[in-house]
Amino acid sequence: MIVRVGALMLIPAGVFLFYAAQDLAPVGLPTSPASTHVAPRYIEQGPSETGAANMVTGVLADYRGYDTLGELFVIVTAAFACLLVLGNRQSEREGNTEKQ
Amino acid sequence: MTSQSGFGSLVLGAACRLLAPFMILFAVYVVVHGHDSPGGGFQGGVILAAALILIRLVRGQRIPFGASRPRLLSVLCAGPIIYTGVGILAVLSGGKFLDYGALPLGFFIEASSQIRAVGTLVIEVGVTLGVAGAMLLIFEALSSGGPEDDAAMEDA
Numbered sequence: 548m549i550v551r552v553g554a555l556m557l558i559p560a561g562v563f564l565f566y567a568a569q570d571l572a573p574v575g576l577p578t579s580p581a582s583t584h585v586a587p588r589y590i591e592q593g594p595s596e597t598g599a600a601n602m603v604t605g606v607l608a609d610y611r612g613y614d615t616l617g618e619l620f621v622i623v624t625a626a627f628a629c630l631l632v633l634g635n636r637q638s639e640r641e642g643n644t645e646k647q
Numbered sequence: 648m649t650s651q652s653g654f655g656s657l658v659l660g661a662a663c664r665l666l667a668p669f670m671i672l673f674a675v676y677v678v679v680h681g682h683d684s685p686g687g688g689f690q691g692g693v694i695l696a697a698a699l700i701l702i703r704l705v706r707g708q709r710i711p712f713g714a715s716r717p718r719l720l721s722v723l724c725a726g727p728i729i730y731t732g733v734g735i736l737a738v739l740s741g742g743k744f745l746d747y748g749a750l751p752l753g754f755f756i757e758a759s760s761q762i763r764a765v766g767t768l769v770i771e772v773g774v775t776l777g778v779a780g781a782m783l784l785i786f787e788a789l790s791s792g793g794p795e796d797d798a799a800m801e802d803a
Binding site: 600604616622629630 | 684687689726730766767
């Protein structure tokens with residue numbers, strides 16, 4: 548019952564999304580808001596400001612360095628979480644043998 | 648022992664010997680050349696970790712380059728420490744956090760953009776260490792504690 552209600556609610560939501568998507572700017576349009584905010588500066592002055600000819604590196608590591616720092620912390624946290632979930636099997640087994 | 652640890656095939660061993668040095672070299676190239684070509688710390692770190700995992704898979708329980716779990720943990724933590732250290736060093740030098748242009752390198756590099764490039768390279772190395780350490784630690788956690796380890800513990 549709840550599944551059917553959810554499926555029915557998807558239809559108006561989809562209609563609304565398709566209606567709203569008609570007003571989106573075409574991908575890559577130079578006059579769209581996404582292309583006129585900071586992108587021109589990254590493209591025109593990025594290589595000379597950051598010293599990186601690869602603009603992706605210039606944006607990722609220099610202009611958005613704080614963001615990349617967060618990404619690195621996400622990966623490190625994921626590794627710690629994997630260790631917490633998987634990592635103690637051997638020591639647990641050793642502890643069990645000691646108890647026996 | 649040599650035939651039981653790992654897959655123990657002559658072809659695999661030879662292929663691993665041939666591939667692994669070039670994979671490690673290519674990882675360094677991807678990191679260092681990330682300024683001018685596609686690449687960077689994340690990609691280079693994954694390639695480096697793939698090379699070490701290949702050695703580990705082929706050679707069995709022998710951990711490549713002595714990368715035991717405590718050492719891998721310190722490598723993993725060195726990544727964010729290097730990255731944050733560069734940011735804090737920029738703050739101490741009078742700039743903003745992660746503002747590489749303020750790094751105190753003016754005595755041997757003149758152009759501001761080149762100082763920023765050096766700062767970018769250092770943080771890319773930090774990202775490489777963190778990503779490679781994370782990949783290797785996850786592989787180590789997944790592969791340890793299995794039947795091979797039980798056999799090794801029974802032998803000992």
